[in-house]
Amino acid sequence: MIELRGISKSYSLGAAECHALLDVDLDLRRSEFVALTGASGSGKSTLMNILGCLDTPSAGSYVLDGDAVGGLNDDQLARVRNRKIGFIFQNFYLMPRLSALDNVAQPLIYRGFSPAARRQRAAEALQRVGLYQRLQHKPNELSGGQRQRVAIARALVGRPEVLLADEPTGNLDSRTAGEIMGLFAELNSEGHTLVIVTHDPGIAAHCRRIIRLHDGRIVEDREQSQSGQVAMTAY
Amino acid sequence: MNEQAQTRAPVLGRDEGTRLQELIYALQECLRCALTSVRAHGLRSFLTVLGVIIGISSVICVFALMQGLTRSITQRFEGLGSNTLTLSAYTPLAEALRGKVNHLKPSDLEQLRYRVDGIANITPLVFAGARFGAQVRNGTNIANGQLFGTTPSYQDVNRVYPVRGRFITRQDDESRRRVVVLGEQMRKDLELPEDPTGRFVQIGTEWFKVVGLLESRGVVFGQNQDSILLMPYQTALSVTGVLTQQPDLWITFSATDPDSLDDVRHRVAALIRRLHNLKEDQENDFVVQSAETIAKTISSISLTLTLVVSGVVGVSLLVSGVGIMNIMLVSVTERTREIGIAKALGAPRQFILIQFLLEAMVLAALGGIIGIALGYGMAFGLSRIIANSLEGFPPPSVPWWAVVGSCGFSTLIGMVFGILPATKAANLVPIEALRYE
Numbered sequence: 055m056i057e058l059r060g061i062s063k064s065y066s067l068g069a070a071e072c073h074a075l076l077d078v079d080l081d082l083r084r085s086e087f088v089a090l091t092g093a094s095g096s097g098k099s100t101l102m103n104i105l106g107c108l109d110t111p112s113a114g115s116y117v118l119d120g121d122a123v124g125g126l127n128d129d130q131l132a133r134v135r136n137r138k139i140g141f142i143f144q145n146f147y148l149m150p151r152l153s154a155l156d157n158v159a160q161p162l163i164y165r166g167f168s169p170a171a172r173r174q175r176a177a178e179a180l181q182r183v184g185l186y187q188r189l190q191h192k193p194n195e196l197s198g199g200q201r202q203r204v205a206i207a208r209a210l211v212g213r214p215e216v217l218l219a220d221e222p223t224g225n226l227d228s229r230t231a232g233e234i235m236g237l238f239a240e241l242n243s244e245g246h247t248l249v250i251v252t253h254d255p256g257i258a259a260h261c262r263r264i265i266r267l268h269d270g271r272i273v274e275d276r277e278q279s280q281s282g283q284v285a286m287t288a289y
Numbered sequence: 290m291n292e293q294a295q296t297r298a299p300v301l302g303r304d305e306g307t308r309l310q311e312l313i314y315a316l317q318e319c320l321r322c323a324l325t326s327v328r329a330h331g332l333r334s335f336l337t338v339l340g341v342i343i344g345i346s347s348v349i350c351v352f353a354l355m356q357g358l359t360r361s362i363t364q365r366f367e368g369l370g371s372n373t374l375t376l377s378a379y380t381p382l383a384e385a386l387r388g389k390v391n392h393l394k395p396s397d398l399e400q401l402r403y404r405v406d407g408i409a410n411i412t413p414l415v416f417a418g419a420r421f422g423a424q425v426r427n428g429t430n431i432a433n434g435q436l437f438g439t440t441p442s443y444q445d446v447n448r449v450y451p452v453r454g455r456f457i458t459r460q461d462d463e464s465r466r467r468v469v470v471l472g473e474q475m476r477k478d479l480e481l482p483e484d485p486t487g488r489f490v491q492i493g494t495e496w497f498k499v500v501g502l503l504e505s506r507g508v509v510f511g512q513n514q515d516s517i518l519l520m521p522y523q524t525a526l527s528v529t530g531v532l533t534q535q536p537d538l539w540i541t542f543s544a545t546d547p548d549s550l551d552d553v554r555h556r557v558a559a560l561i562r563r564l565h566n567l568k569e570d571q572e573n574d575f576v577v578q579s580a581e582t583i584a585k586t587i588s589s590i591s592l593t594l595t596l597v598v599s600g601v602v603g604v605s606l607l608v609s610g611v612g613i614m615n616i617m618l619v620s621v622t623e624r625t626r627e628i629g630i631a632k633a634l635g636a637p638r639q640f641i642l643i644q645f646l647l648e649a650m651v652l653a654a655l656g657g658i659i660g661i662a663l664g665y666g667m668a669f670g671l672s673r674i675i676a677n678s679l680e681g682f683p684p685p686s687v688p689w690w691a692v693v694g695s696c697g698f699s700t701l702i703g704m705v706f707g708i709l710p711a712t713k714a715a716n717l718v719p720i721e722a723l724r725y726e
Binding site: 103106108109128129132133134135136137141143147148149151160161163164165166167168169208212 | 310311312314315317318325329626627629630631632633634635636637638639640719720723
């Protein structure tokens with residue numbers, strides 16, 4: 055479903071050129087549960103931004119769900135993000151003035167849904183993540199774990215091809231992190247494709263496939279057996 | 290939940306609703322965002338548009354007062370009818386500076402009467418006041434007012450008729466009878482009975498018999514229209530000795546055929562030029578005005594004033610537009626993260642652009658609406674205060690086009706000055722905006 059070929063990303067810092075990614079090839083299949091790991095500065099966030107069409111590669115080709123994303127302009131990329139990708143961020147990035155329901159409904163605004171249809175879909179998504187009682191709460195009235203659930207509901211509401219989570223448990227205590235990872239595992243078992251960026255090997259251990267980056271290159275790509283699931287419950 | 294299988298929309302196709310409907314939902318949402326953000330910073334929004342409020346309220350206030358004035362003046366001249374021309378002396382500025390004052394002569398009136406075709410009614414009006422000191426006495430009661438000498442046709446020209454007794458007649462004029470017709474205020478000041486006919490009043494050293502009382506006309510521009518005394522034209526000329534001196538004479542006349550009014554005007558002008566021995570290159574020492582041209586002159590003065598005020602206010606609105614732009618730029622910077630989130634979630638460039646444009650327009654339009662209300666209130670209060678000292682000052686009236694215009698103009702200001710901040714917001718790069726602290 056996702057095909058990266060020869061992806062490079064470089065920044066020029068003065069005269070020197072700095073490679074965040076160098077010649078990365080990657081294939082992701084539908085319903086995979088993937089961890090992108092590596093030390094900070096290894097290029098995993100850059101790779102996620104490129105996967106999420108937030109950033110464009112300096113070189114290489116990216117095919118998402120059969121469409122080449124390389125030549126699209128900003129508005130077309132926004133459309134791809136809106137329809138095919140669900141983002142989950144470390145800092146949740148919820149709108150502080152909007153209720154949980156309105157936060158979840160936000161991506162649907164850009165799709166031309168009617169207000170009623172938006173609310174309906176958003177309420178369904180919030181129910182899915184177990185927050186049906188908290189529809190009208192503002193983000194600051196929710197706990198960290200609840201906020202991340204709202205963010206996950208927002209990622210789900212557009213029924214995207216792939217969910218991208220950037221350090222989704224980074225701001226959570228270990229118990230809540232375990233719950234969130236459990237939710238991800240459930241979503242994956244329902245058929246959602248998940249890519250989780252994390253530097254924490256414990257979190258990566260929950261995923262079925264682990265891709266490790268180092269200095270902008272993929273240095274390890276291995277599939278795990280179901281033992282990861284066992285480890286998760288023991289977390 | 291098999292959401293994945295349910296919708297697999299093509300990237301560049303559309304999956305819900307029609308294009309128009311999508312646009313309406315999007316605009317609705319933009320407007321809601323804009324209103325929320327204006328409300329979220331109530332005090333800041335208010336201070337931002339204070340300039341607009343002050344500008345619009347002052348222009349509305351001036352408009353309202355000027356319109357009220359113009360309307361009352363126009364109404365006053367409507368009574369004269371469009372078929373009527375007024376001939377009066379006119380002194381060009383250059384001659385006035387040399388101390389010369391032009392007058393119409395009683396002989397001009399005689400010549401006009403007999404030598405111009407197409408004149409139906411001719412009514413002279415001579416100011417008798419100057420000579421007598423404009424004082425009328427009844428025993429120890431003294432009244433001040435306008436004293437005129439005129440002929441019976443005055444009634445038809447000015448549409449004013451006696452309520453007691455009679456008006457000046459042709460016989461009064463021909464035999465130079467010493468009779469007067471009083472205005473209501475004049476009667477009150479002289480403490481004459483309700484029906485003053487038959488009483489005598491003294492002007493200077495002369496005695497006059499009161500033969501009639503005019504209907505009340507009220508106050509226009511602080512000038513009481515009832516503080517008036519009319520006597521026969523010839524009487525006025527003879528008792529004041531104006532036959533030898535220069536009286537201040539106005540001549541009002543109408544044409545037999547309304548269509549020939551312009552011809553009559555030209556003939557009158559040509560005759561008076563000849564009578565006054567004016568050379569080819571000399572300016573007229575008189576003016577022929579119709580009631581319409583007088584009304585037009587007054588409205589053009591009020592228009593000029595309005596335009597000047599509008600210009601000044603326009604500049605102040607531009608300045609407040611810069612203020613709006615400034616605050617909008619601050620607002621965009623403050624909300625960089627939010628914009629980043631919206632873009633990450635797939636908000637197109639135009640959506641962000643319109644949201645911020647609308648916010649600036651809503652701000653400015655709110656200022657405009659508050660300004661209109663405030664300006665009307667100010668005009669109302671001011672006209673009340675003025676009316677206290679100046680009787681008959683008209684109530685303010687705000688024309689609909691001024692309301693629409695000022696609302697539209699302030700919204701336009703918001704739009705123009707919202708372009709820069711909105712473009713800045715729309716052009717933010719999502720990952721950089723998300724990282725913004």
